[in-house]
Amino acid sequence: MGESLYQSVGLGGKNLRDDTLKVQRRLVLKGYSLGKVDGMCGRRTIAAIVSFQGTFLRKPDGLINPNGPTWQRLEGAVAAPAVAGAKSTPAPPPPPKVPVPQAKRSDKFTDLITAPPKNTINVGLSAVSNRYMFEKFGAPREAFAADCQPITNVALKAKLTTASVGPFRVTGMKPVVDSLATVMADVREKLPEIYSVLGTAGMLCCRFVRGSTTSISNHSWGSAVDLTLSGKLDIRGDGKVQTGLTLLAPLFNARGWYWGAGFPTEDGMHFEPSMSLLNQLAS
Numbered sequence: 254m255g256e257s258l259y260q261s262v263g264l265g266g267k268n269l270r271d272d273t274l275k276v277q278r279r280l281v282l283k284g285y286s287l288g289k290v291d292g293m294c295g296r297r298t299i300a301a302i303v304s305f306q307g308t309f310l311r312k313p314d315g316l317i318n319p320n321g322p323t324w325q326r327l328e329g330a331v332a333a334p335a336v337a338g339a340k341s342t343p344a345p346p347p348p349p350k351v352p353v354p355q356a357k358r359s360d361k362f363t364d365l366i367t368a369p370p371k372n373t374i375n376v377g378l379s380a381v382s383n384r385y386m387f388e389k390f391g392a393p394r395e396a397f398a399a400d401c402q403p404i405t406n407v408a409l410k411a412k413l414t415t416a417s418v419g420p421f422r423v424t425g426m427k428p429v430v431d432s433l434a435t436v437m438a439d440v441r442e443k444l445p446e447i448y449s450v451l452g453t454a455g456m457l458c459c460r461f462v463r464g465s466t467t468s469i470s471n472h473s474w475g476s477a478v479d480l481t482l483s484g485k486l487d488i489r490g491d492g493k494v495q496t497g498l499t500l501l502a503p504l505f506n507a508r509g510w511y512w513g514a515g516f517p518t519e520d521g522m523h524f525e526p527s528m529s530l531l532n533q534l535a536s
Contacts, residue, residue, distance in 0.1 A: 256275055257319060257324075258318075258324055262276045264455065265315075265455075266316050270292035270293075273293065274292040276317055277290045277291075279327040280298070280301045283305065287301055296463060296486070296489055300486035302315050303454070306323055309322075312484075360485075361496060361497075362446070362447055362483065362495060362497030362500075363485045365494065366499065367494075369494075371514075374514060374515050375506060375511050376506070379528045383469050386474055386476075389531075390535075393469075397460060397461050399460060401455075402459045402460065412426050413475055414426075419440075424457045425457050426475045428535070429476045430456075432508065432510075435508060436510060439507070444500055447482070450482050450483045451481070452482075452484060453478055453479060453480055455478075456475055477524065477525035479522045480524065481522070489519065489520045489522070489523075492519055493521075498512075501524075
């Protein structure tokens, strides 16, 4: 299409409206379902970016940089380098394309199924409230927005760490990161196939809960993690979850972690310490 981006788009990007529209239009042309093309870089757009990157990157990061490899592939403009002093000659016409039957690919871990009934998951565990988080750890920053912003609370910053938990690295509250590493060790032992395709869409992100202007996401304290399987994000609020997440949830629950599929608005990719576990970690 011959256009360019001014700033980055996607997870942690600048997400200017015009840039986001350019990305959304190209993703739609490539067959990705985004809902409304509105210039707002929401979860569906980020999920589509991660899914698209998964076709050519080993570790998708959900971010498109101006003139970066993801943007170039969206544009379809990957040209061969020019050779100095060479004469240009017309390229021979391409050979006719012969259709090759393709088997429909199915990823057993990212296939979607109906979310399990809420009374069958997180048994004996309760989610952590904003009130508890503010009373226990203080406000991560003075004001919040829909997009990620940095922590400004100096005392809370001191509790953060960046470390590998096995299949990926995260930044979050140290006791929570340590607990997550324990869960990942369980996954590696009991679900090695899932362990091999596990990734993350992030842990620390100061922002509102998606769709709210009052509730603060527990990502703001670095005490929640969003998971990807084979580079794909599970879409929030569609009542469906990736099959692999239903297999992971019991291992998380066994270690005291709460699965976001139990929230009023289903959030299958999301896991966070339950109230009882966070009380234990905080002490």
